[in-house]
Amino acid sequence: MGTEFKESIAKAVNNANLTGALGKFSEAYKVNRAKAYEGIDFEALRGRIADLKGYAAAHLDELSDLFQKNAEAAGATVFRASDPAKVREYILKVARDNGVTSVIKSKSMATEEIHLNQYLEKAGIEVGETDLGEWIIQLAGQTPSHMVMPAIHMTKEEVSDLFSKEVNERLTSDIPRLVKVAREKLRPTFLAADMGISGGNIAVAETGSIVLMTNEGNARLVTSLPKIHIALVGIEKLIEKYADVATILKALPRSATAQLLTSYVSIITGPTPNSDGSMKAMHIILMDNRRSEMAADPKFKQALQCIRCASCLNVCPIFRLVGGHVFGKVYTGGIGTILTAWFDELKKSEDIQGLCIQCGACTDVCPGKIDIPELIMEIRRRLVQDQGLPLLQKAIYAVVNNRSLFHGMLRAAFVAGKPFTSGKFVRHLPLFLADLTDGRSLPAIAAEPFRDRFKKINQPRLKEKAAFYAGCLIDFAYPEMGEALVRILNKGGIEVIFPEDQTCCGAPARYNGAYEVAASNAVDNIKALLREEVTYVVSACPTCTVALDHEFISTFESLGQTEWLPQAKILAAKTVDLSTLVKKLVDEGRLTLKEGQQLGTITYHDSCHLKRTLKVFEQPRELLQKAGYELSEMFECDTCCGMGGSYSMKLPEISAPILQRKLHNIKQTGAKTVAMDCPGCVMQIRGGFDQDGASIAVRHTVELLAEQVE
Amino acid sequence: MLYEQFKVRAEGVSAEVYRYATKIEALDYLIRFLRKEGLAETPEASALWAEGSFLDGMERNQLAAIAGLKFDVTRESAATARFGISQMEWALADTGSLAQNSTAIAQRLVSSLSTIHIALVPTSGILPDMPTLLAKVHPRDCAYLAMITGPSRTADIERVLTIGVHGPERLIIIFVDEWGGNN
Ligand code: SF4
Ligand code: SF4
Numbered sequence: 001m002g003t004e005f006k007e008s009i010a011k012a013v014n015n016a017n018l019t020g021a022l023g024k025f026s027e028a029y030k031v032n033r034a035k036a037y038e039g040i041d042f043e044a045l046r047g048r049i050a051d052l053k054g055y056a057a058a059h060l061d062e063l064s065d066l067f068q069k070n071a072e073a074a075g076a077t078v079f080r081a082s083d084p085a086k087v088r089e090y091i092l093k094v095a096r097d098n099g100v101t102s103v104i105k106s107k108s109m110a111t112e113e114i115h116l117n118q119y120l121e122k123a124g125i126e127v128g129e130t131d132l133g134e135w136i137i138q139l140a141g142q143t144p145s146h147m148v149m150p151a152i153h154m155t156k157e158e159v160s161d162l163f164s165k166e167v168n169e170r171l172t173s174d175i176p177r178l179v180k181v182a183r184e185k186l187r188p189t190f191l192a193a194d195m196g197i198s199g200g201n202i203a204v205a206e207t208g209s210i211v212l213m214t215n216e217g218n219a220r221l222v223t224s225l226p227k228i229h230i231a232l233v234g235i236e237k238l239i240e241k242y243a244d245v246a247t248i249l250k251a252l253p254r255s256a257t258a259q260l261l262t263s264y265v266s267i268i269t270g271p272t273p274n275s276d277g278s279m280k281a282m283h284i285i286l287m288d289n290r291r292s293e294m295a296a297d298p299k300f301k302q303a304l305q306c307i308r309c310a311s312c313l314n315v316c317p318i319f320r321l322v323g324g325h326v327f328g329k330v331y332t333g334g335i336g337t338i339l340t341a342w343f344d345e346l347k348k349s350e351d352i353q354g355l356c357i358q359c360g361a362c363t364d365v366c367p368g369k370i371d372i373p374e375l376i377m378e379i380r381r382r383l384v385q386d387q388g389l390p391l392l393q394k395a396i397y398a399v400v401n402n403r404s405l406f407h408g409m410l411r412a413a414f415v416a417g418k419p420f421t422s423g424k425f426v427r428h429l430p431l432f433l434a435d436l437t438d439g440r441s442l443p444a445i446a447a448e449p450f451r452d453r454f455k456k457i458n459q460p461r462l463k464e465k466a467a468f469y470a471g472c473l474i475d476f477a478y479p480e481m482g483e484a485l486v487r488i489l490n491k492g493g494i495e496v497i498f499p500e501d502q503t504c505c506g507a508p509a510r511y512n513g514a515y516e517v518a519a520s521n522a523v524d525n526i527k528a529l530l531r532e533e534v535t536y537v538v539s540a541c542p543t544c545t546v547a548l549d550h551e552f553i554s555t556f557e558s559l560g561q562t563e564w565l566p567q568a569k570i571l572a573a574k575t576v577d578l579s580t581l582v583k584k585l586v587d588e589g590r591l592t593l594k595e596g597q598q599l600g601t602i603t604y605h606d607s608c609h610l611k612r613t614l615k616v617f618e619q620p621r622e623l624l625q626k627a628g629y630e631l632s633e634m635f636e637c638d639t640c641c642g643m644g645g646s647y648s649m650k651l652p653e654i655s656a657p658i659l660q661r662k663l664h665n666i667k668q669t670g671a672k673t674v675a676m677d678c679p680g681c682v683m684q685i686r687g688g689f690d691q692d693g694a695s696i697a698v699r700h701t702v703e704l705l706a707e708q709v710e
Numbered sequence: 711m712l713y714e715q716f717k718v719r720a721e722g723v724s725a726e727v728y729r730y731a732t733k734i735e736a737l738d739y740l741i742r743f744l745r746k747e748g749l750a751e752t753p754e755a756s757a758l759w760a761e762g763s764f765l766d767g768m769e770r771n772q773l774a775a776i777a778g779l780k781f782d783v784t785r786e787s788a789a790t791a792r793f794g795i796s797q798m799e800w801a802l803a804d805t806g807s808l809a810q811n812s813t814a815i816a817q818r819l820v821s822s823l824s825t826i827h828i829a830l831v832p833t834s835g836i837l838p839d840m841p842t843l844l845a846k847v848h849p850r851d852c853a854y855l856a857m858i859t860g861p862s863r864t865a866d867i868e869r870v871l872t873i874g875v876h877g878p879e880r881l882i883i884i885f886v887d888e889w890g891g892n893n
Contacts, residue, residue: 264877
């Protein structure tokens with residue numbers, strides 16, 4: 001990561017206005033969004049949107065042709081171009097041919113994508129943004145920090161300073177008054193403009209219509225007052241059927257601003273009369289700019305299902321800390337990273353792709369059903385493919401990829417780390433792990449890893465067998481979690497085997513784009529775990545479970561490797577997370593928890609992978625309550641703790657405030673114990689409380705349950 | 711049923727909703743409302759009425775005699791007028807929205823430039839939702855289909871909801887049960 005980029009992050013996280021505004025907004029957003037969707041089957045709705053947008057993405061040429069035919073039949077002029085330069089030239093030509101000196105615009109991402117304003121201004125044409133937020137940004141000479149709320153990073157005092165200069169009058173920071181000033185100031189601009197430029201939220205092929213939505217009413221004026229209207233539409237806005245407009249409009253305002261509908265929606269089909277009786281000149285530009293290429297890419301075509309609601313930004317724990325400016329000038333947040341990589345260039349996404357912690361919160365709410373983290377991983381993979389890994393990472397993976405060397409080093413780290421260990425924590429770590437101790441303590445490497453302790457456990461001989469996949473953290477830092485797991489499963493009638501040759505699950509490599517390394521880890525693990533016949537392969541680390549259950553397969557598929565696919569699928573079918581397996585044993589009556597215990601209040605932290613990828617969140621809660629704990633839910637229980645594997649090492653300035661927020665939410669419940677199903681989260685949160693000083697026990701569910709089995 | 715749902719939704723987004731049995735009663739309320747809000751002859755206090763079937767069979771001379779009430783909609787008159795009166799053909803119960811074939815520019819000028827927009831709507835035009843509207847109104851017969859939900863709003867300064875940016879700051883909706891004619 002470049003220093004400039006690191007500096008922009010530091011600037012953002014230290015900007016209290018920005019983080020305050022974004023933080024408050026994201027909290028209110030979640031509540032309001034849920035209310036707006038009351039009584040609506042969101043899964044069904046987004047299924048329909050994904051289908052109809054997916055269909056459109058697969059038929060871009062056909063729908064562009066159809067749109068052109070119908071819009072032209074209605075009297076509009078349609079111009080199609082792929083190259084942004086051609087689009088700019090066309091707009092300038094229309095302006096020049098008609099003696100246009102001033103243009104008014106309603107908000108359009110596509111015009112920002114091609115940097116239209118600067119271009120027209122250079123050519124001597126005045127360009128006025130009319131969306132209030134965009135206008136503020138234009139006056140301030142800045143770039144938008146949010147797709148839907150461009151000026152969210154600015155305070156009313158800053159706005160009043162800007163406006164005061166504009167109207168030559170000292171204004172107070174009274175917001176209604178400021179809004180009125182904008183209205184009065186922009187009115188003459190609207191009336192004088194020769195040309196209106198808009199985007200298009202939807203373009204309907206079967207009728208040649210474009211759909212525009214605003215809350216302020218500016219798009220109505222932009223499309224009504226000037227005698228020329230140009231609509232610049234990216235071809236990903238095409239849909240086939242007119243009736244489907246209602247489907248998209250059911251989701252878009254609800255997801256964008258938690259409204260049932262924006263104040264104004266216009267469906268425009270061809271030109272309409274001007275007030276002097278003449279006909280308006282209407283130009284619609286269908287812009288490709290790599291969208292067709294994207295549609296032809298088997299991985300990235302789904303990104304065209306985006307309806308630009310920005311809800312993925314609103315729920316993103318990273319975005320709400322750093323805002324849009326860190327991401328660049330046009331498209332921001334997770335989806336913005338993907339669009340930047342395509343519409344701009346892959347290289348431009350090099351820094352920003354690293355901002356994603358892979359928590360999956362965005363995918364949960366995306367009305368286009370886009371797997372944003374998966375696509376960001378694919379960007380990582382392609383970047384690594386193009387440019388190779390940074391040297392240091394290469395060195396690390398060379399080690400991780402060699403099991404005996406890796407494990408040897410971890411053991412050595414115990415010895416090397418000893419002088420730095422106080423109690424259960426390492427204060428300073430040697431080598432590449434040095435940055436890890438910022439804001440939180442790290443677990444000491446266990447004196448005796450689980451693989452050694454396992455040999456000393458006396459298990460009964462049982463008919464049913466499960467292979468335990470420990471993962472690096474349980475094996476080398478928290479062996480007691482592994483012992484607890486064996487105890488529980490034995491009680492439930494399952495004998496545990498520990499395949500010695502298991503190695504790193506490959507997640508760290510994969511999350512850094514080193515898919516070749518991840519694939520070789522996958523092969524080693526498949527061989528190790530399928531060697532002996534077992535009913536289950538069980539893991540108490542969600543990241544590992546996801547690797548075994550999904551990612552081995554998708555890593556092979558991404559690389560086009562087929563040799564180990566069938567075995568990967570067999571392994572996936574046997575893989576289960578600890579809580580799900582224990583719940584099953586309890587339900588089947590094979591395992592009983594002590595009756596009538598009163599163990600006090602706990603709160604539960606959902607690990608990203610368990611909740612969103614594996615969809616497991618009820619099982620641990622039910623088990624813990626059955627065991628006798630009283631559950632007190634924390635605010636944002638399923639928001640990421642900031643660990644994200646090596647993320648916390650690469651971007652501690654982001655990870656640390658996310659952790660602080662989590663610690664705060666845990667403390668607010670008053671519970672003395674917080675439970676979770678992931679050793680990575682335990683490491684992050686336990687380490688955080690160690691430095692924080694609060695006496696709250698951070699426990700893995702497996703340990704808490706092991707104490708309560710009969 | 712649909713009316714009640716509409717009223718709740720529309721008031722939820724700060725529209726003001728009234729209902730009268732006849733056009734005469736509605737007109738009576740309208741005139742009283744305009745006067746109360748300061749209707750006068752000056753351009754800034756005037757009301758602009760965009761033609762529509764509501765006016766069919768009305769005593770036009772009497773209306774034209776009311777000081778400040780005008781029917782000649784131009785860009786200039788609309789930009790200064792305080793009140794804009796238009797007729798919206800449909801209402802959507804589930805979102806509290808109004809809808810109109812706005813192909814004629816006068817309809818758009820009075821509803822987008824005025825400070826207070828007054829919409830006259832036949833009660834029979836209330837539809838359950840947008841799919842029903844789109845099934846009814848095809849772009850081939852309607853170059854500019856406009857939907858309006860509450861007054862103009864923004865949250866662009868510190869996310870504080872503020873009414874009346876570029877469009878009207880108030881939306882008054884008057885339903886009429888016995889509209890007559892085709893509606
Ligand atoms: S996965 Fe999480 S961090 Fe990544 S873009 Fe989505 S919400 Fe943001
Ligand atoms: S990716 Fe999904 S959530 Fe994000 S803007 Fe697009 S549709 Fe909305």
